[in-house]
Amino acid sequence: MTDSPRHPGSPRHPGEPALSALGLPSPAADPADASPHAFPGGGRWRTEIPSCEGPEALAVVLKESSRLDVPIHRISQGSGVWMLTDAEIIEMVEATAERDIELCLFTGPRGTWDTGASVRTDSGGAGLRARGHNAVAGCVEDAVRATELGVKCLLVADEGVLWTLHRARVAGIIPADTTLKVSALIGPVNPAAYAVFERLGADSLNVPSDLTLDHLTEIRRVSAAPMDMYIEAPDDLGGYVRMYEVAELIRRGAPLYLKFGLSKTPGIYPYGHHLRELTLATAKERVRRGRLALDLLARHGAAGSMAPLGSRLPGDLKRFDTAE
Incomplete structure (x- = not known):
């Protein structure tokens, strides 16, 4: 079987050799579409296991990742810092540090759990965004508490909270090497918005999983900030695979x-022990899904560009001036 023409170094398309032999080759990849960017220290992709809602789920993820040989750069939690005790946070910090994995916890109050009615209308209102000064203050409280306990990555769902926490790390209120991750639920959908989030302090941005390949190319023409994308999205984010x-x-x-x-x-936020069995089972399955995706990468000739394990910083990014 003969492969269809492709640019040197490009991954092959699924089914490419068989379809080429049948006279149905895939179009050659356009080199101009490729992102010119990489993580600092090398590598073009990292991995993340989301929705790891506490020490017990974390232990399941770590055990399963070892069993299935799934490399992990970051593990994130979705319920929020406020849903964990100090002892639980410290246990998670220590367990991830032993494996040199970045731990990311969600900050503060969100509109979806607030008293505002607009988020329950068909329009969705302001969604997860922090409603009022007190909600912003709660996010900052979570950020200070989490970083004092050793957490190095914070997940945010509000532009004002993002800018406030960026200013806080510039001012030394939280550690300067704290990374700030933008939630998929406010993720930018165009290059202009992506560039604004970067300048507000985002170190990685979770874009919605329904963005097209052309949309990704458009974003990469204006920003080198790391991008997060669900390869398989939860149902409340579309369920895309x-x-x-x-x-x-x-x-x-x-x-x-x-x-x-x-x-x-089913959704598991905010997590409690009444959701224990579902949370542990889904944590285990997320790692298996990772193994399936990595196997596909290997078969398509793209597995060799993984960033080194233990790497977490985003590199030099563009920011608005915090002195203004």
Whole structure:
């Protein structure tokens, strides 16, 4: 079987050799579409296991990642700092530090759990954004508490909170090497918005998983800030499964965090022990989904561009002047 023409170094398309032999070759990849960016220290993709809601779920993820040989750069939690005790946070910090994995916890009050009625209307209102000064203050409280306990990455769902926490790290209120991650629920959908989030202090930005390949190329023409994308999205984010595109997503979107979510499962935020069995089972399955995606990458010739394990910083990014 003969492969269809492709640019040297580009991953092959799914089914490419067989379809070429049948006279149905894939179009050659346009080199101009490829992202010119990479993570500092090398590598074009990292991995993330989301929705790891406490020490017990974390232990499941770490055990399963060892069993299935799934490399992990970041583990994130979605319920929030306020849903964890100090002892639980410290346990998670220590467990991830032993494996040189970045731990990311969500900050503060969100509109979806607030008293405002607009988020329950068809329009969705302001969504997860922090409503009022007190909500921003709660996010800052969470950020200070989490970083004092050793957390180095914070997840945010509000532009004002993002800018406030960026200013806080510039001022030394939280550690300067704290990374700030933008939630998928406010993720930018165009290059102009992506560039604004970067300048507000974002170190990685979770874009919605329904963005097209062309959308990723457009973003990469204006920003080198790391991008997060669910390769399989939860149902409340669309339930998209894009495993067969993973090599091309990296080619277009690098530097890219591959997030291994899970569709067809109930929501677990905010987590409590009443959701224990579901949370542990889905944590385990997310790692397995990661193994499936990495196997596809290997088959398509794109696995060799993974960033070194233990790397976490985003590199030099563009920021608004905090002195203004």
